[in-house]
Amino acid sequence: xxxxxxxxxxxxxxxxxxxxxxxxxxxxxxxxxxxxxxxxxxxxxxxxxxxxxxxxxxxxxxxxxxxxxxxxxxxxxxxxxxxxxxxxxxxxxxxxxxxxxxxxxxxxxx
Amino acid sequence: xxxxxxxxxxxxxxxxxxxxxxxxxxxxxxxxxxxxxxxxxxxxxxxxxxxxxxxxxxxxxxxxxxxxxxxxxxxxxxxxxxxxxxxxxxxxxxxxxxxxxxxxxxxxxxxxxx
Numbered sequence: 001x002x003x004x005x006x007x008x009x010x011x012x013x014x015x016x017x018x019x020x021x022x023x024x025x026x027x028x029x030x031x032x033x034x035x036x037x038x039x040x041x042x043x044x045x046x047x048x049x050x051x052x053x054x055x056x057x058x059x060x061x062x063x064x065x066x067x068x069x070x071x072x073x074x075x076x077x078x079x080x081x082x083x084x085x086x087x088x089x090x091x092x093x094x095x096x097x098x099x100x101x102x103x104x105x106x107x108x109x110x
Numbered sequence: 111x112x113x114x115x116x117x118x119x120x121x122x123x124x125x126x127x128x129x130x131x132x133x134x135x136x137x138x139x140x141x142x143x144x145x146x147x148x149x150x151x152x153x154x155x156x157x158x159x160x161x162x163x164x165x166x167x168x169x170x171x172x173x174x175x176x177x178x179x180x181x182x183x184x185x186x187x188x189x190x191x192x193x194x195x196x197x198x199x200x201x202x203x204x205x206x207x208x209x210x211x212x213x214x215x216x217x218x219x220x221x222x223x224x
Contacts, residue, residue, distance in 0.1 A: 085152075
């Protein structure tokens with residue numbers, strides 16, 4: 001079973017920041033938080049990952065709480081192309097298998 | 111990063127037949143995985159394809175139904191055997207363990223069984 005809990009769906013206005021929450025209260029000390037997204041009819045796409053520090057790349061920012069029991073993925077300026085299902089995953093590292101939960105379906109509204 | 115290709119991209123098959131799906135990675139990788147995604151659902155891990163040894167299957171999936179080969183570090187196949195309409199799904203492979211920090215996914219194979 002997936003070790004994370006996400007809201008099933010969210011809406012965000014185009015141009016605004018999209019903040020996607022994830023709860024992972026049973027995360028272990030050696031597990032990373034990964035985010036992937038799946039745009040319709042495509043394979044999942046890696047977005048970002050982190051252990052305990054906040055991370056930022058060209059796609060998004062990842063904010064992890066100090067107790068590591070939850071995190072937030074931030075898309076700073078959402079566009080219509082960001083409409084997708086976003087998956088929050090905890091795993092030991094890149095060699096570890098990925099167990100997908102149900103994810104959050106993000107709708108970007110024009 | 112990596113480019114992962116799958117063949118075929120889609121197929122329509124008759125029940126009782128088998129289909130082999132190929133997954134090719136453009137660089138050597140340690141780990142390859144196979145997933146199934148049924149319509150409107152999330153991805154379900156079928157198995158880990160181990161190079162040089164038998165695949166490791168997840169609960170609910172068996173080798174007789176989904177035999178997997180991993181002859182080298184860039185290639186794997188998944189066979190869906192004795193197909194029924196319930197096997198209609200998208201089948202995806204992924205690859206990791208090359209120091210990228212993450213796994214990459216192929217575009218998927220859309221299978222319809224009639």
